[in-house]
Amino acid sequence: MPPLQGRRRPPQLDRTTAALPHLPGYRNHPLTHSRPRPLGGDPHDLQRNTHPPSCRPGGPPRKVTAITPDTTSAGRRALLDREARLRQLPEVDRDAIRLAQEPHFARLIEQITATGGCSHPVHLSGSTTTLDGTTGEILHRYDTRHEPGERLLVRCRNRRATVCPACSRLHAGDTYHLVRAGLLGGQNVPDTIRYRPRLFITLTAPSFGAVHRTGEICRPRRDGGHCEHGRLVSCGTSHAADAPVVGQPLCPDCYDYTAHVLWHAHASKLWDRFVIDVRRRLASSVGLVQSRFAQHARLSFARVAEYQRRAAVHVHAVVRLDGPAGPADEPPSWGSTEHLADAVQASARRVLVRTPYSPAVGELSLRWGVQIDVRSLRIDGEGPDDDAVAAYVAKYVTKGASETGAGIDHPIATWEEIGAAPVSDHVRTLMRTCWYLGGLPECAPLRLRAWAHTLGYRGHILTKSRAYSTTYAALRADRAAHRESDRPSVEAPVTEATWRYVGSGHTPGAAQFAAGIAEDLALNREFVRAARDEQRWGE
DSSP states (O other): OOOOTTOOOOOTHHHHHHTOTTSTTTTTOTTTSSOOOOTTSOTTHHHHTSOOTTOOTTSOOOOOOOOOHHHHHHHHHHHHHHHHHHHHSOHHHHHHHHHHTSTTHHHHHHHHHHTTSOSSOEEEEEEEEEEETTTOOEEEEEEGGGSGGGOEEEOOOOOOTTTOHHHHHHHHHHHHHHHHHHHHOOSSOOGGGGGSOEEEEEEOOOOSSOBOOBSSSSBOOTTOOBOTTSOBSOBOOOBOTTOTTTTOBSOTTTSOHHHHHHHHHTHHHHHHHHHHHHHHHHHHHTTOOGGGGGGTOEEEEEEEEEEOTTSOEEEEEEEEEEBTTBTTSOOOTTOOHHHHHHHHHHHHHHOOEEOOOBTTTBOOEEOOOSOEEEEEOOTTSSSOOHHHHHHHHHHHTTOOHHHHTSSOSSOOOSHHHHHHSSSOHHHHHHHHHHHHHHTSGGGGGGTTTTTGGGTTOOSOSEEEOTTSSOOHHHHHHHHHHHHGGGSOOOSSEEEEEEEEEEEESOOHHHHHHHHHHHHHHHHHHHHHHHHHHHHHHHO
């Protein structure tokens, strides 16, 4: 058969390239983005050796540059070797290599660094235009169309260290300054508040049943004894502080899980009743009408909720007595630390909250536990250190549910998720109790199923009164203003911004880069702190 004129057999390299689309990220992978270059030949030889679609059999032959079979085979083997090595790497490494070969890789690293190595950043798309308020001249314009992936990464601002260590560290720093400003002044709070009546109090949950505890002997009892379910009500073991059995009930059938969950659901309301009663007691003790207490003094506080090993919430709070105008006003002459401490202790033992009647559980009267700790904060060093109190509160607000052993960090959607949750049997029973009570019509306002992952507790981890100190928003605004201080000031600027949410999180490779950047920033802060302390002690 006579040979066809004007036709040439396509190079064997095309069949290799056609077999690669099954690889992860093939279309955008740097190794397969364009046709491979034959080893030892002209980079344009492969294109000249491929006929356009308009070439028909019988047409005039096209001048091409021949490629020897050995060169083509060598190029094909090199490509296959590289792809085979990539397939053997973990997904994280393959994605990191892909990102490192992108043209905008340097800018991506800049964005990740700007977020402090946030583990779950929010992706935004849009633009911002800054105008001169007087002339209308465009001073600055930013658009994400020039960014990698046409998006900008911003912090997730999650307080939990188990979700985002970088953002939780920033949140802990803000919390420290917020609490410290209410103890020693600063952040637009006068320094004179350090001489005011101040208390650090701890209010615990009541007992819902006997649990294992730390100490020399867990539950000593001479006669031993058994409960009505046939289980021992004593334990002669000395448990370590980190023992898994600590906080677990001796008899799960005797433990009042219903009261535990309902107490959590009403804990915030119990705190509100407590604060109101403290004000009333302070007023009545000096002969004032309770409704006129605000004309003579103001009670300021900041409280943090903490889960105990038995998965019950207790409250740490800083309480301060100010004048009627708040931190800028001195308290009345009758206001003293001892007077405030007496009112706090009396109110903690007196207040209660009654739950709505339910045919299934009846009506419960909820109170604080018998363990109440009230300590005065003194500037002369006789009480707890103010900085230590602020650091303790800041440290706890970043803890996730997995660190405290109470619940999980995300809401529960179905009953089956409770059985699969990585928690203890005690916590799992509390979550199931939340789910059961949440289905009762009389408990619907408590939204217990929506808060089953926190064991029914619906309050914020940190709350404060309005006049205690500064706010998170003010601290973030000061930080943003500090970053913008290097730019030239403009009188009456006008900003026009258009943004929309387009996604969140990192690819596996970007997550690895973010973790490394966050670790480097943390180490750098440690070195700076150590150098600062060394300089301070040297002076």
